[in-house]
Amino acid sequence: MKLLLKLLALLVIVWGETYAAPSPTNSAAITRILMIDTSSMPIGAGKVTLTIGNLQRADGVYSGEYRIKVSPYFFKNEKGRLAIAVSDASLATINHGKVAAVKGIATTSGKNGRKRHIDATATPINVNHGTLKLWFMAGGTKMMFEPAYHFAESGAAADMAKTTKTGLAANP
Numbered sequence: 001m002k003l004l005l006k007l008l009a010l011l012v013i014v015w016g017e018t019y020a021a022p023s024p025t026n027s028a029a030i031t032r033i034l035m036i037d038t039s040s041m042p043i044g045a046g047k048v049t050l051t052i053g054n055l056q057r058a059d060g061v062y063s064g065e066y067r068i069k070v071s072p073y074f075f076k077n078e079k080g081r082l083a084i085a086v087s088d089a090s091l092a093t094i095n096h097g098k099v100a101a102v103k104g105i106a107t108t109s110g111k112n113g114r115k116r117h118i119d120a121t122a123t124p125i126n127v128n129h130g131t132l133k134l135w136f137m138a139g140g141t142k143m144m145f146e147p148a149y150h151f152a153e154s155g156a157a158a159d160m161a162k163t164t165k166t167g168l169a170a171n172p
Helices: 002-019 027-031 088-095 154-163
Strands: 033-036 039-043 046-052 056-058 061-071 078-085 100-108 115-124 129-138 141-145 148-152
Touching (some): 033 056, 039 141, 046 141, 088 100
Antiparallel strands (some): 046 061, 056 061, 061 078, 078 100, 100 115, 115 129, 129 141, 129 148
16 A cells, blocks of 8 residues: 555656646746847938837837937937837747847837837847847838847846936836
């Protein structure tokens, strides 16, 4: 009888380990803040600079503020909110060092609240750093930026946001 109970107990333990929900390999990345470097590209007789504030993830979407500065055409500057959908599966792909495509929407501030579709490809260097290839249409022009990105813990990102010149901070 004792042997039977021991075998049943062992079977329960093995069964529980086998069928338990797998722990997410990217749980740290899910809760970290995404920080994207400022990037620019030439246009005609000027330059367009894209600055993205710290992006926090909720329900599979990294969101935060962005600003576009067009020099010398200041009247074409814009700012607004950015939302990039990055599923758990895409995040796991990136964490395993593989390229992943993501999509998002930029919504300008102000009355119009124009929405612009964003496409991006994340190319990881390691689990914490990588590069983005980010593009969207503005008027009839394809805007393409290639900034670096990195993940930061919430406290570290907040400290860094205080010291940046951009003034774009994450919304905690």
